Amino acid sequence: FIGIAMPAKEPEEAKEKIKKLWGEHPQATHIVYAFITGGRTRELSGLSDDGEPHGTAGRPVMEVLKGSGVKDVLICVVRYYGGTKLGTGGLVQAYTKAAQLAIEALPIKKLIPRKEFDIKIDYSLYEPLKIYFEKYKVEILNEVFSSEVALRISVPKQYLKEVGEYLKNITRGNSLI
Secondary structure: OOEEEOOOOOOOHHHHHHHHHHHHOOOEEEEEEEEEHHHHOOOOOEOOOOOOOOOHHHHHHHHHHHHHHOEEEEEEEEEOOOOOHHHHHHHHEEEEEEEEHHHHOOOOOOOEEEEEEEEEOOHHOOOOHHHHHOOOOEEEEEEEEOOOOOEEEEEHHHHHHHHHHHOOOOOHOOOOO
């Protein structure tokens, strides 16, 4: 049993990755999977026992995935039959453990809803703004230096009000957003 976790933002992407795994593991007897995509907005999920007895493979993998709270991920468990019959309880245990190990190995990053803006500011405000942006986790996505500084910024939605008021105050209402 080989547990594999990988990102998948759409069901079609998950299915393509499952197909690719079959190409990488042509001798496998089963590739069981579960996925949850779409984050909070339009969550979609799917699972497959891939020929194992109903409820002994895909469902345990899905339960591990749901319990992790991770979204936009596909967990596959590749099984090579080893000659020992495990029974339904043994299959559930094996698929659960493989899925747990795959999730534990997955680098997980919390997604923060953000809003992007283009702003133009005077050069004198550039450094103070960079320092302020660090406090509110504002990312500068692009910078263009001409007669003014044009910035493309990404602001966490929870700080939109504070950042907007600060920009208005520091530029005395002269920034172009």
